[in-house]
Amino acid sequence: MRLKIFFMVSFFMLSGCSDDTKEVEVIKEVEVIKEVEVIKEVEVIKEVEVIKEVEVIKEVEVIKEVEVIKTISVAKEGSVVLTFDDGHCLDSWVNNAALFEQYEAPATFYISNYHSSMNEKLLDLQKRGFEIAHHTTYHGNAVEWYEKHGTETWMKGEIRDSLGHMRTAGLEVTSFAFPFGSYNYELSEALRSEFTTIRAYLTPKTEDLRLASLNDGYFYNGIGIDSSYFEPEERVYKAMKRAKNTGRDLVLVGHCIVDELTDRWQTTTGSLIKIFEYANEIDIKFKTMNQL
Numbered sequence: 001m002r003l004k005i006f007f008m009v010s011f012f013m014l015s016g017c018s019d020d021t022k023e024v025e026v027i028k029e030v031e032v033i034k035e036v037e038v039i040k041e042v043e044v045i046k047e048v049e050v051i052k053e054v055e056v057i058k059e060v061e062v063i064k065e066v067e068v069i070k071t072i073s074v075a076k077e078g079s080v081v082l083t084f085d086d087g088h089c090l091d092s093w094v095n096n097a098a099l100f101e102q103y104e105a106p107a108t109f110y111i112s113n114y115h116s117s118m119n120e121k122l123l124d125l126q127k128r129g130f131e132i133a134h135h136t137t138y139h140g141n142a143v144e145w146y147e148k149h150g151t152e153t154w155m156k157g158e159i160r161d162s163l164g165h166m167r168t169a170g171l172e173v174t175s176f177a178f179p180f181g182s183y184n185y186e187l188s189e190a191l192r193s194e195f196t197t198i199r200a201y202l203t204p205k206t207e208d209l210r211l212a213s214l215n216d217g218y219f220y221n222g223i224g225i226d227s228s229y230f231e232p233e234e235r236v237y238k239a240m241k242r243a244k245n246t247g248r249d250l251v252l253v254g255h256c257i258v259d260e261l262t263d264r265w266q267t268t269t270g271s272l273i274k275i276f277e278y279a280n281e282i283d284i285k286f287k288t289m290n291q292l
Helices: 003-074 087-095 098-104 116-127 142-149 151-168 185-193 209-213 233-246 269-282
Strands: 079-085 107-111 131-134 175-177 197-199 249-253 256-258 267-269 285-287
Touching: 079 087, 079 151, 079 256, 079 269, 087 107, 098 267, 107 116, 107 233, 116 131, 131 151, 142 151, 142 185, 151 185, 151 197, 197 209, 209 256, 233 249, 233 269, 256 269
Parallel strands: 079 107, 079 249, 079 285, 107 131, 131 175, 175 197, 256 267
Antiparallel strands: none
């Protein structure tokens, strides 16, 4: 009997130990699970923080991109450059300088056949914000001269002699235009030693006027606006609108400015006013060649 009781007690004691061990193991498992959950929560919190940091970085990058785009947009604002050729037209430019000033439209005047007697008028125009530029000494055809006499002879006879006198007189000459729009690569490259921009010539009858807004920062084509080329005026307007929309610089070319036409190489004040008013309508600014 005593032996049976001993075995029963021992059995129950052992059974109790087994239950206690299981409870301890369960408790440990629960604690491990809680630790794992805490670790997971910490990892989730870290992931959320990383995501937030990434989102902040992305927002900053977007803001920077927008600022860059705005900067580019400002930097690429289009313009119209009014240019006029030939020294014998000087008086007509002086007489109409106030019209340009009225519309806040500076212009570039290309002087050929320069003489010291022009200095007073040229210096006054320069002081008022107009650019004085070079258009050769004798207004000869550059390519024909080049083919007969070569580059260096042309540079001395048509460029350096008169250019030196103009600069000595106080004229800040940095731009050049070829007479008749006649040029070649060799002459264009030779002029780099004296000028920062050079200009050739197209007419509105040129099939693709986009050529007038394509340039490399040194060589520019210009569209004629004289009487024989201004009509249909819508083509010039379209070129101005394209310059506005693309952020390019559109160069326009005229000669003497008159109220009434007596020659086809003349630009009327009426045509100029149309250009000024359309520029105001589409909100495009005017520049000189040395501002490009």
